């Protein structure tokens with residue numbers, strides 16, 4: 001079952017089969033008293049009768065619907081079930097009302113105007129199909145059947161073509177093999193020998209085949225059987241036959257049948273094509289459209305409906321009331337024929353419903369309702385979010401140019417763009433703002449002009465610390481760190497020319513493809529036997545105070561493969577989503593881990609395992625469980641594991657300054673992140689034994705690849721505020737003030753997850769998830785946070801050492817091991833990078849400990865700072881080597897010691 005146009009047709013044919021055929025049968029054989037009463041009623045217009053659960057009304061009256069068809073007066077026959085059980089349906093209620101009304105004048109005016117459904121007005125032009133020669137398929141088990149031959153020769157005489165098959169299987173094969181254009185118009189099935197050919201079964205199979213709604217099915221029955229039973233036709237009609245015909249060899253009878261079929265078939269095809277065309281039109285509407293039957297079961301839902309509500313396109317008829325509520329539903333249930341009222345719609349991906357304006361109409365070819373149409377307007381807010389940055393919005397933008405122009409708004413910048421086919425949404429925003437200045441007080445004009453000036457810059461999401469006092473970093477260490485993390489400019493104060501070969505970047509770090517080869521040949525045969533203790537530790541892998549450094553110890557520096565196997569293979573079973581075996585996953589994890597540089601103090605596979613663990617922890621939260629598909633969760637875990645693969649232990653700025661081949665390759669733009677993402681796929685696709693994507697079909701692979709790349713690229717810190725601002729603007733609303741002010745104010749933000757229904761907003765969630773995981777070390781319990789702080793500081797110091805040794809520009813001069821204040825660097829890092837982001841994320845996934853840990857770490861660093869503790873050595877002395885990081889420090893002395 002699916003909410004598709006064919007469901008509309010199925011619904012129609014079901015109605016025709018179950019009600020229409022009963023009507024026909026009843027008209028033919030209804031108990032005499034009812035027939036007699038009906039006949040009497042016909043003679044005495046305006047009478048209404050009830051019998052055996054059916055109401056029969058005959059009236060001779062001026063009927064607006066019939067008169068549209070050219071008859072001013074018509075006699076109408078209504079057969080309606082009036083039992084209490086169906087009273088809930090608008091159609092039933094409308095039916096009961098009209099059956100009780102004796103004259104049109106007796107019906108209250110409001111009923112005439114609002115209660116009866118409007119006719120389904122399909123323009124005649126829509127119901128035209130060009131005449132085609134008739135194609136006939138005969139299914140007759142008997143070899144050289146004379147009845148079959150008679151049918152075929154009648155078709156030939158009518159200028160058509162006939163072919164015959166002898167079994168149900170051959171008939172279905174012919175249907176499935178034929179292209180749509182070649183499908184027969186009529187299928188004649190020999191139903192005379194049920195033991196040789198089960199005609200009803202075949203009819204059901206044909207109707208279950210795609211695009212067969214318009215084919216006319218004729219069952220040939222024996223004359224004796226036809227005459228024996230008044231209801232002989234019913235099982236055939238129920239099975240999907242359109243007609244039942246008595247066996248005949250008469251050329252005249254067959255000719256008449258064939259010609260009638262040609263006419264009926266053309267009309268059926270025209271109707272199917274018209275419904276398909278209308279469904280295609282509805283699919284291209286931006287508004288959310290659903291069509292239900294008279295019981296309000298959804299038969300058709302357009303693409304916008306599916307997209308916004310998170311439905312798959314192929315879901316079956318379901319009660320609209322499961323999804324919709326509010327005044328619109330009450331109006332629909334009251335039997336109103338046309339209404340406008342708000343509707344609340346529940347979405348799959350988000351707990352909160354959305355409220356949209358809705359227009360509805362009850363439709364029916366007769367006075368009773370057959371379908372109800374709901375058109376829910378995509379509100380501006382939803383639309384704007386959906387369109388942001390998409391091609392779709394750019395296309396719409398081109399129309400907006402004209403509409404804005406016709407509004408006569410002032411927009412000098414737009415005038416130049418009139419001739420171009422494209423316009424960015426921001427241009428329209430600027431134009432609207434400019435228009436708003438007209439007649440505004442000077443202070444407002446000044447404000448708007450300042451805003452417009454800001455909008456005109458291309459770096460809308462780049463932080464501007466100097467302009468914003470709240471973002472001003474006072475401490476020189478913090479300035480160094482934050483500046484280096486966020487700045488896209490490389491430090492170029494000294495013109496530097498690299499001496500020697502470009503790939504002699506560092507003896508402790510290499511970042512070229514030879515790493516891949518080495519890893520594949522030597523180190524893929526890791527044994528993954530988990531000892532009891534290791535198993536116990538891995539059992540706690542989903543707790544926020546997971547002992548990552550213990551895992552590093554126990555696995556001798558290979559935590560990623562072990563943790564990855566436990567989480568990805570075990571808890572999340574990504575092998576199912578990726579359709580790969582666990583062995584391939586283990587190989588993948590192993591080779592990825594091998595391509596991390598164990599010599600890096602921070603950017604090694606323990607950091608990758610830590611980020612993986614954080615992502616896994618986040619994925620367990622209800623909000624993410626309800627939003628992300630298994631494949632998206634798998635992509636997030638893969639991205640986390642690989643996000644820093646082959647990190648050289650120096651920053652992108654360093655690589656650019658050093659004119660490293662990677663910086664040259666990636667044009668100094670997102671150098672490291674581009675490399676991590678590219679290398680991840682290179683490693684994966686290079687060898688079938690590690691290729692976890694090898695069984696995915698093209699589209700699924702593309703989707704996973706896109707997700708993994710997007711998440712890895714999102715870890716680039718120069719885009720930190722861009723990602724954070726987008727996330728906050730989409731998912732947080734403030735009770736007062738503009739959204740632009742949402743960040744860095746003391747006013748609490750209100751979480752608003754309605755935007756989750758749009759795929760482009762789910763991308764923001766995935767980016768935020770990996771970003772938060774990447775720097776989650778500052779939001780971990782203190783003993784972990786401090787060890788990570790030591791490790792990153794050590795790596796920064798090594799970079800500074802190397803820059804000095806190679807006479808390169810020093811990216812973070814304050815990060816000199818002799819002088820750098822670790823507490824201050826951490827205070828700055830938490831203040832400017834961590835707190836805002838963790839607050840936004842913690843509220844979104846309901847994980848307050850992220851903020852609590854960050855705050856308590858901040859407080860501890862401040863205490864240390866105030867106690868005069870500064871260098872790494874000071875810190876560990878002050879901590880008394882009592883914690884894990886102290887012990888690790890002791891076991892692994894730094895160069896300083």
Ligand SMILES: Nc1ncnc2c1ncn2[C@@H]1O[C@@H]2COP(=O)(O)O[C@H]2[C@H]1O
Nearest residue numbers: 715717774775777778788789792826829
């Ligand atoms: N505790 C920390 N203190 C200072 N800088 C950090 C800390 N944790 C992460 N970072 C920086 O944040 C960056 C996030 O992206 P990278 O992993 O590439 O590199 C990371 C470090 O440069």
